[in-house]
Amino acid sequence: MNKTRTSIVDIAHAAGVSKSTVSLVLQGSPLVNEKTREKVNALIGDLGYVYNRGAANLRQSKSKIIGIVVNDLTNSFFAELAVGMDMMVQSAGYVQFLAHSGESVDRQREVISSMRENGIAGLILSPARGTEASDIKPLADSGIPVVLVVRNVPGAKVSTLLSDNYVGAKAAIRHLISLGHSRIAFMGGFVDTAVFGERLRGYRDALAEANIPLNEKFVIHSAPSRAGGVAAVERMMVFAERPTSALCLNDAVAFGVCDGLRSSNIEPGKGFGIIGFDDVIEAKTAVPALTTVSVDPQGMGQRAAQLVLKQINAGQTDPESIVTSVRLVVRQSCGAPVKQLEELA
Amino acid sequence: MNKTRTSIVDIAHAAGVSKSTVSLVLQGSPLVNEKTREKVNALIGDLGYVYNRGAANLRQSKSKIIGIVVNDLTNSFFAELAVGMDMMVQSAGYVQFLAHSGESVDRQREVISSMRENGIAGLILSPARGTEASDIKPLADSGIPVVLVVRNVPGAKVSTLLSDNYVGAKAAIRHLISLGHSRIAFMGGFVDTAVFGERLRGYRDALAEANIPLNEKFVIHSAPSRAGGVAAVERMMVFAERPTSALCLNDAVAFGVCDGLRSSNIEPGKGFGIIGFDDVIEAKTAVPALTTVSVDPQGMGQRAAQLVLKQINAGQTDPESIVTSVRLVVRQSCGAPVKQLEELA
DNA sequence: CTTCTAATTTGGAACGTTCCAAAAAACAAG
């Protein structure tokens, strides 16, 4: 309703002091007299003053905004990641521009440039598939800290926070082997992503380690989604010699694989061992409970936020690469005889 | 790296014109000569100038930022809602502060006030449980359009966009009755939310309509989550006379109910009919595919964004209340003999 | 070459804050 919002000079005038004094009060400076501080604070409440952070940012040429771009919010792994970041960011007194790129690099570019115009202090990016170093370069060059999370971008000279995909996949396969499986599939994912490559490498090496020959047909590509899992099973069913278990690219695929098996009257966890990757919240409550490589997305989000906040505060520091450890959580879907926990470094 | 980012006066100087002219170019004004426009645009590219929207906002005392607060991003219904909003907001040339309240009113209050300091043009709020009208009042009073989505807040004099929970629930129960069920449960949800109340009312009325007496025990409260669905089934299993089907508060609960039934060796869709509410993406691909009341969260998000954008552009308008229609999507989980589609107004 | 009009450009004030150097006030000591 108010034509013009009340500003610092309005309350200064009302309190009979200068705007500088009010500013000092706002910043909690110890320089002001206790009496004036109280008077000013009272007026602030009465007049319904709201601080204009934009103006402050302009003057100080810095901001309290962190940009976050996530490739797919509807995937609960990334949603949890976002929630973790949110927690950290808010409690550090920052706010976030949180955007969803929907795996579109164009969209992502637009969003990043819009964030740039709005003056972000740092950016956390879970890049869309096909993101190139040049998409991030201008931002990074202008001195804004950038943290890449979950997926790496080849050639980008910025900080990264990735999970240990190789070790996780290897541990999962070892576990399946220890349960007596030898025909083990790898399901889901597109070949052009780094995550897929690393997990596949873990799969291969673990098989090699156990002298199990690799059957290329057992690497079944599909969309990294629930629907993709269903599709992968359909593809598998026509094989003459079928796998008896599978490591899935992620939990979404694993759930899809369960769905697909049921459609073919195979009971997941009994007739076929399944291991996922990520450990989203539903993994625990699903039936059968999903054996999976836990990545702790929420914790990862928090760490990413911490990292970017650290870099903002430190001015400019060198890019840092963190690999977060990962652990296999054994539940029912792999058909393990007993419930047991295996920890990894 | 640059000590100070290049501003409008830098390019003005380089181009040998005044800052006003550059500003005109930036705004795409038809007043500037084609030659100067080109020269300026070239320099903008060369010098790596980035527009400072904050400064512009300060001058014009308006902003291109929309605040969005969602109670639970890890619930895929709300995640999709957020994605829908995101699409609309971005394509209107706005950016969004998207925050997650985690069902905490305190958190929500903090977040809203922080958004206010940062100068949002409008707010879309999917309120945390227990939100009161007073939490929104100051914002609305200061003339910032607020749209409440999914959940209403009693006493708040702002626009709302809600789905037709009553009609949807009624349709679902009618369908179960038409399949021959008479012992129908209502599962999931806490009694203090409006959504729960409306859906429950639809359940009651549909039963009354068919002269089926209401068994209070068949209304089984639980958390509105997958885990809550599992819990509800456990509670149900001890009944002497058990329901043969259930309407669930939402899809998450419905999936949990499926999980719970399987644990008790009941095949969802065969031994027990299940209907969800929301129609999240996984509903279609799950096994059995979930019969559910489709709310189209993404579309709802888009409409909410449109509404708030409309109000921003229109200056101040009266609060508007929209109820979005809803339709029953019949799939496998209700045990329907044939696949059929029933449309509602 | 004037004069008139249309097209283009331009200084400065303003937006709401912070920062700085300096002024004013309060207090202490001589």
Added chain:
DNA sequence: CTTGTTTTTTGGAACGTTCCAAATTAGAAG
């Protein structure tokens, strides 16, 4: 009552834009 010291307060410039009224330039007509 000085003088010195400490505490508190204060104008104005600055941040990067937009807006306005006014100035300048270009073009047309006489």
